[in-house]
Amino acid sequence: MSNLIEVRGLSKSYQKARGMFSRHTVLALSNVSFSLAAGQTLAIVGETGSGKSTLAKLLVGIEQPDSGEILLAGQQLNCADYQKTNHLIRYIFQDAARSLDPNQKIANILHDVLRYSTVLSFEQRERKIADTLKLLGLLNEHGNYYPHMFSGGQLQRVALARALILDPKILILDEALTALDPSLRAQIVNLLLELQQKTGLAYLLITNQLRLVRHIADQTLVLHKGISLDYGDTSAVFENPQHEYSRKLMKSIEY
Numbered sequence: 120m121s122n123l124i125e126v127r128g129l130s131k132s133y134q135k136a137r138g139m140f141s142r143h144t145v146l147a148l149s150n151v152s153f154s155l156a157a158g159q160t161l162a163i164v165g166e167t168g169s170g171k172s173t174l175a176k177l178l179v180g181i182e183q184p185d186s187g188e189i190l191l192a193g194q195q196l197n198c199a200d201y202q203k204t205n206h207l208i209r210y211i212f213q214d215a216a217r218s219l220d221p222n223q224k225i226a227n228i229l230h231d232v233l234r235y236s237t238v239l240s241f242e243q244r245e246r247k248i249a250d251t252l253k254l255l256g257l258l259n260e261h262g263n264y265y266p267h268m269f270s271g272g273q274l275q276r277v278a279l280a281r282a283l284i285l286d287p288k289i290l291i292l293d294e295a296l297t298a299l300d301p302s303l304r305a306q307i308v309n310l311l312l313e314l315q316q317k318t319g320l321a322y323l324l325i326t327n328q329l330r331l332v333r334h335i336a337d338q339t340l341v342l343h344k345g346i347s348l349d350y351g352d353t354s355a356v357f358e359n360p361q362h363e364y365s366r367k368l369m370k371s372i373e374y
């Protein structure tokens with residue numbers, strides 16, 4: 120299986136203020152490597168501060184790495200390329216649904232995404248919006264709704280529509296399902312799995328919901344203080360973790 124994305128030796132540090140006058144360096148990510156193929160899901164797990172969001176930010180170009188490389192379909196990703204490639208990797212976070220502009224109809228929000236990143240005409244954008252709403256189990260009429268007119272589940276679908284309308288190859292779900300109640304989460308997970316089967320979309324699932332990881336992730340990477348401790352097939356990582364920290368993590372979180 121050829122890799123959609125390959126990450127090699129990615130490191131990132133931040134300068135943090137300590138008191139009024141001194142600063143210290145925090146190594147948020149240290150020499151992390153992994154790969155992800157089309158139609159696969161990789162879970163990134165680790166406690167708070169382990170570097171999960173930093174990794175996501177590097178992948179979508181919000182932050183630049185200190186060292187290491189990211190290869191997208193075999194091509195090295197450079198800062199200058201992000202404008203060209205930002206439709207290939209999309210990022211959806213915990214409050215994505217709430218971050219929709221309350222004063223704009225859904226169709227306008229989706230038009231804006233397409234206007235910014237494509238050269239499609241108005242009619243082509245209209246068609247793409249209708250297709251995407253349908254893909255997410257929404258109706259064409261929903262384009263005329265404002266965000267507050269949707270239920271929680273529908274709103275999550277709208278947030279997914281905004282992320283998927285550019286036909287990305289990789290979707291990063293950063294705690295995107297954490298706040299949902301269990302039945303809604305199950306609905307959205309089923310939808311994600313269906314979409315993956317239909318389109319070959321790859322997911323980078325950032326979460327500590329280990330039951331969910333076990334259910335949908337093909338591979339799992341355990342991050343601790345920015346270091347990749349365990350990485351491999353989910354069943355192997357869960358059943359035979361190589362590091363004591365991973366063993367404790369698997370036990371400490373109820374699933």
Ligand SMILES: Nc1ncnc2c1ncn2[C@@H]1O[C@H](COP(=O)(O)OP(=O)(O)OP(=O)(O)O)[C@@H](O)[C@H]1O
Pocket residue numbers: 133134135145146147165166167168169170171172173174
């Ligand atoms: N912009 C920043 N400036 C300074 N330090 C940062 C910055 N972003 C992250 N860090 C530090 O880098 C480390 C990793 O943070 P990161 O947010 O990636 O962890 P995380 O695993 O996503 O945590 P959480 O689950 O709480 O979001 C932490 O020590 C954090 O304080």
